[in-house]
Each structure stands twice: as structure tokens, then as C-alpha cells.
Amino acid sequence: MQKRVYLSPPDLSGNELKYVQEALASNWVAPVGPQLDALVFQLKKATGAEYVLPVNSGTSAIHLALLALNVAQGDIVFCPTFTFAATVFPILYQKATPIFIDCEADTWNMDPVLLEQAIIDSIQQHKKPKAIILAHIYGFAAKIDAILAVAGKYNLSVIEDAAESLGTSYHAKHTGTFSEIGILSFNGNKLVTGGNGGAVLTNDQMLYEHMLRLSNQAKEDKPYYEHKEIGYNYRMCNVNAAIALAQTEQLDQKIAKKKKIRDWYALHLKGFATVKYVVEGIDNAWLTCILLPDQVKPEAVQQKLEEHQIESRRLWNPMNAQPVFEKEIFYSNGIADSIYRTGLCLPSGTQLNEEDIIHIADIIKRSL
Ligand SMILES: Cc1ncc(COP(=O)(O)O)c(C=O)c1O
Known part of the structure; x- marks a missing residue:
């Protein structure tokens, strides 16, 4: 299996x-x-x-x-x-x-x-x-x-x-x-x-x-x-x-590996999806997040990965969209909603190697 x-x-x-x-x-x-x-x-x-x-x-x-x-x-x-x-x-x-x-x-x-x-x-x-x-x-x-x-x-x-x-x-x-x-x-x-x-x-x-x-x-x-x-x-x-x-x-080793994983995704998804990096600050690369082209539904990509027993997650569904918070005040500029609609978190476990990432990236590319 x-x-x-x-x-x-x-x-x-x-x-x-x-x-x-x-x-x-x-x-x-x-x-x-x-x-x-x-x-x-x-x-x-x-x-x-x-x-x-x-x-x-x-x-x-x-x-x-x-x-x-x-x-x-x-x-x-x-x-x-x-x-x-x-x-x-x-x-x-x-x-x-x-x-x-x-x-x-x-x-x-x-x-x-x-x-x-x-x-x-x-x-x-x-x-x-x-x-x-x-x-x-x-x-x-x-x-x-x-x-x-x-x-x-x-x-x-x-x-x-x-x-x-x-x-x-x-x-x-x-x-x-x-x-x-x-x-x-x-x-x-x-x-x-x-x-x-x-x-x-x-x-x-x-x-x-x-x-x-x-x-x-x-x-x-x-x-x-x-x-x-x-x-x-x-x-x-x-x-x-x-x-x-x-x-x-092992914090330093873990971060170094997470960064490698993110770089591998960036390399193997080039031209298909945008891997999120930040300019300022030294981040820990905890989860690799990607933004898909506008016309692609992240749930479709998620479904394809799921068929191959690969877990992925949508980006955070904003709090203002949660039924439990529907009465609360929200100051919006549209960004959280937009990244939620096009983003996906990819497997980022430190046990993964480049071959795993190539395999995951290939499935994503085929699903687009
Ligand atoms: C941004 C953020 N805040 C708070 C928490 C809560 O942490 P815990 O699950 O340890 O209660 C988590 C993780 O679950 C989180 O990702």
C-alpha cells in the first residue's frame, strides 16, 4: 500500500x-x-x-x-x-x-x-x-x-x-x-x-x-x-x-531542511505556481505555501493530491468568514480572501527528500 x-x-x-x-x-x-x-x-x-x-x-x-x-x-x-x-x-x-x-x-x-x-x-x-x-x-x-x-x-x-x-x-x-x-x-x-x-x-x-x-x-x-x-x-x-x-x-537542522524543501518546490513548480517567500526577516519555512494561477481551484489540486495519498491544506480560511464570528467587525482590503481563494499548503515534513517533492510537484503540474 x-x-x-x-x-x-x-x-x-x-x-x-x-x-x-x-x-x-x-x-x-x-x-x-x-x-x-x-x-x-x-x-x-x-x-x-x-x-x-x-x-x-x-x-x-x-x-x-x-x-x-x-x-x-x-x-x-x-x-x-x-x-x-x-x-x-x-x-x-x-x-x-x-x-x-x-x-x-x-x-x-x-x-x-x-x-x-x-x-x-x-x-x-x-x-x-x-x-x-x-x-x-x-x-x-x-x-x-x-x-x-x-x-x-x-x-x-x-x-x-x-x-x-x-x-x-x-x-x-x-x-x-x-x-x-x-x-x-x-x-x-x-x-x-x-x-x-x-x-x-x-x-x-x-x-x-x-x-x-x-x-x-x-x-x-x-x-x-x-x-x-x-x-x-x-x-x-x-x-x-x-x-x-x-x-x-534540533531546531537549526529542522529549519535548514524546511528551507531546502521550500526551495525544491520553487524549483520544480517554476512557471506553474508561486511559492511564498518573504523579503524581510529570517523565517523558519514551517509550511511551504503556494499561490495557484487565478483560474485554478485549490480544492481541485487538493483532490488530485489526495488521490495519491498526499495531504495538503487550504490556507487559513479567514476568521471573518467563520460562522462563529459572523457578527464581528472586520476591516478588509481583500487580501486574506484573495490568498485563501488561490493558496495551498504543501507537505513540508522534514523527512521528505527531493524525489518526494518532484513527485508531488508532478501531480500538481498535471492537475493544472
Ligand atoms: C497561529 C496559531 N495560534 C495558536 C495556535 C494554538 O496552539 P495549540 O494548538 O498548541 O493550542 C496554533 C496552532 O495550533 C496556531 O497555528
Whole structure:
């Protein structure tokens, strides 16, 4: 039987088994342990963040960030429309209101010009702008300088969703470390996975300590149980940390391979589809994304690949188009909708070789 090619499967070719065995053998099957400590150390080294809090998912990390920044009912949070829903859902956990901002064509991330327009309108309408969540989607660094300048002008907090951008830097600084709080995800399809998991990044000790406490059921540091606020069970298990630790050790090799894969697609799809690259910032090439010619339907190409047991995915279906968000405000320039209509993510697992890419590219070319 033909083996299925997945979009971005885990590649466990490092010390994963060794570290999991060590975690089990030493009985550290808990949300504390040496593998967790080592993961924190590695992530600090990789990102330059002063404080790293491992948690059980990227989604919980975003929720903790909103809690720590006091985002609450009635607050407006500006967020990208072109992202995975997990960027946005925690805003609703807090009963705050998202306002969706379209992306710009260079990086496919939040457009700073539309963002400012949305903030000005909200202020004029006497709403309560509180925070901005930006994402570095597909590992492409957003126009962070411009977004931070707008945020500063209107005194808004910024959360960076760097779930997809571990290893991506912008002007030599790691994504997720530009603003008060950044987050990472280690879910199964990410460059570095722990099976499940995420992390919060911050340089602010008070924010870190608050989020640490919230993630641990808001237990006060007392010899008895005391809770002054509502807590969450968001800590990461040491066994997941063991996997993520081994993966983080291989971050540079993984990125180098992902870049090779993207270059192979660009070479073998030349003249048929446009492989997305960004000009500014050093990205991690997490998923190769292509834009197809206008007259081609991505679902037709997806179907052809599927017939050969090859998984592909449409680009993010914008949040403003989701039934769950149909009542929310959206500032549009048409870009998210246009790339959604013509784009496709191709298999980008680090186990793939050039022959695999030639095979996938041939199927795509035949389907056009
Ligand atoms: C952009 C983005 N934000 C947030 C998340 C949420 O991360 P997790 O799946 O670890 O909760 C993901 C990944 O799933 C993501 O791709």
C-alpha cells in the first residue's frame, strides 16, 4: 500500500526516546521535572526571552497572556483575520470583543494601516480598545515595528502569537519577544512538537509570576491552599517537555531542511505556481505555501493530491468568514480572501527528500 504523505508530521529523529525514558525512569511524570527545566533553558537560548513558561498548549498560553493583561468583558482586542482560530478563541473566553484586521501582501500578517484605522474608529465610537494580538503566520514575521508604533501611540498592549514562528527572527530579534508577551505552540504539526504544549515568553518578571500562578490553579505560595483569583490547570507535563526538549535541540537542522524543501518546490513548480517567500526577516519555512494561477481551484489540486495519498491544506480560511464570528467587525482590503481563494499548503515534513517533492510537484503540474 502507498504510504500517506502528511502535511507536517513530527520528526522524532533526535533524543526524544532517550529523554522520555529518562523522564519515566526518574518518575518525573508531573508538571515539574528536569526535562521541563532543560526545556526552559533551551527556549531561553533559542528566543532570547528572559522568562519562559511552558504550558499545555499554545491556546492556553494566549489565554494566560490575556488574563495577565487584564483583558475582560467589553474590551476590544484587534486581531488578524488570516490566522488559525486559536489566535482568537481566547479573546472570547474573556468575553472581550475581537475586531478582525486584514493582512498585507508582503507577509500575510496584520496590516498596520488598517489596524490604525480600526483603532481610531473604535475610539471615536467610545469603545474600549485594550490590546492587539498579532500572529507571525506560517513563520513569517509580521510588520512588527509598524504595529508596535501604532500600539504605542494608542497605549495598547500587544501579544505576539508566535505559535508557528519558532526560529523566526526579525532584525536579529526572535519573534514573540518584541512585545509584553509572546507565545509558542508545540502541537503535533509544529516545527518543534511535544505532542501537545506551548510556552509563554516575556521579559517582565511580574507578568511571568502572575501567569505562572494562574497556570497552576492560582495557588498562592503558602504552606496551605490559598487562592486569591480564579486559576487554570495549564501547566505542561514533564513527559511532553522531554519530547519538546529533544526537538528544540534540533531546531537549526529542522529549519535548514524546511528551507531546502521550500526551495525544491520553487524549483520544480517554476512557471506553474508561486511559492511564498518573504523579503524581510529570517523565517523558519514551517509550511511551504503556494499561490495557484487565478483560474485554478485549490480544492481541485487538493483532490488530485489526495488521490495519491498526499495531504495538503487550504490556507487559513479567514476568521471573518467563520460562522462563529459572523457578527464581528472586520476591516478588509481583500487580501486574506484573495490568498485563501488561490493558496495551498504543501507537505513540508522534514523527512521528505527531493524525489518526494518532484513527485508531488508532478501531480500538481498535471492537475493544472
Ligand atoms: C497561529 C496559531 N495560534 C495558536 C495556535 C494554538 O496552539 P495549540 O494548538 O498548541 O493550542 C496554533 C496552532 O495550533 C496556531 O497555528
